[in-house]
Amino acid sequence: MKPGQILGLFGPMGSGKTAFGVFLSRYEEEINSPVKVYTNVPDIQGLIHVSKASQIPIDLTPKILFIDEAMFSLDSRLFSSNNNRFFGRFLAFLRKVEMMMIYATHDPGMVDVRLRQHTQYSVFFKDSGSHFAAMFIDCMTEEKSIHYIKKSPEYFQTANYDTRAFPDEFVVDLEFSTGRTFKYKKVG
Secondary structure, rough: EEEEEEEEEEOOOOOHHHHHHHHHHHHHHHHHOOOOOEHHHHHHHOEEOOOEHHHOOOOOOOOOEOOHHHHOOOHHHHOOHHHHHHHHHHHHHHHHHHEEEEEEEOOHOOOHHHHHOOOOOOEEEEEEEEEEEEEEEEEEOEEEEEEEOOOOOHHHOOOOOOOOOOOOOEEHHHHHHHHHOOOOOOOO
16 A cells, blocks of 8 residues: 555445454554554554544654544534535545555445545455455456455454454544644655
């Protein structure tokens, strides 16, 4: 993944979306150090818990934002006109602040249309017994590939998190949107 890219993870409850989001975040952390991973899911070891955009530093350190149960936070019906402007600005600044975004929800129609339009890759999950079936789609070229992720101890060791922990709502807040995004310094 590259800064500015957005990956949507979709599927019914228990289909492996969150496990894959945690796995991918940790994998990116491992191969692309010094990536910092921020998430709205509490108590995931090694990931930084946030509930609003202003808690994420605006600098050029590579980062990933993983939003689980995105339909509770990023549904356009929840946005007032001010929140819509904040969210639009947030999406525009992902690349500028070296941030990738991964979000998980049951169905693409459950999140804001602008988020769907900015999503470069979608992965649709289905629990297939001993595997998670995952259909990867490049949203620009419509290329598709199907992969099977074995439910192995090694996979779940990396994707380890409390499956009963309920993620916090993630808010793109006024503090994020009031000029602080323009004050980052180029490092190096």
